[in-house]
Amino acid sequence: MIDLYFAPTPNGHKITLFLEEAGLEYRLINVDIGKGDQFRPDFLTISPNNKIPAIVDHLPADGGAPISLFESGAILLYLAEKSGKLLSGELRERHTTLQWLFWQVGGLGPMLGQNHHFNHFAPQQVPYAIERYQVETQRLYQVLNKRLELVPWLAGEHYSIADIAAWPWINAHQRQRITLDEYPAVFNWFERVRTRPATERALAKAQQL
DSSP states (O other), X not given: OEEEEEOSSHHHHHHHHHHHXXXXXXXXXXXXXXXXXXXXXXXXXXXXXOOSOEEEESSOTTSSSOEEEESHHHHHHHHHHHHTOSSOSSHHHHHXXXXXXXXXXXXXHHHHHHHHIXXXXXXXXXXXXXXXXXXXXXXXXXXXXXXXXXXSBTTBSSOOHHHHHHHHHHTTGGGGXXXXXXXXXXXXXXXXXXXXXXXXXHXXXXXXX
């Protein structure tokens, strides 16, 4: 059993998408970030950076004590290795997957997160910041579109943790003032992920919280 400390944010959705795809048993534990649950001492022992998602795996592969992990990219890598799914063991495909996973956690997520903040949550309008992150968002969508013009999935021929990491951020494209019609390869990929049964199950579970 895996405990998933969760809130319905793009980073939270990454992990439910993976768990549903892999068929791993898990329990959703809601972390109400609006009420400050992420600062509770018991949560900070699992996620010292006071962010979701975080997991506790009560049945790790080594048979030892439960393992706790924070940071969505690290969690995806751990779960892929635990389950043997959505991360190829072949050298080239594996590292192609990992480079696009790291592109998401190091670039796509942080930049689109800043876009969300300055467009929707900043206490005052900062035109320079809004423009700066909008331009960077558009650049990253173009990078993604060019990649998906060449291959069906980010890692190449197979759906992987790289797609799972990126998709929830693209799912928020309207909040980023992005029209997917301008990025046809991204739109095609987005729809193929959206209609996967595991994606539908993951989003439905999030709505139940």
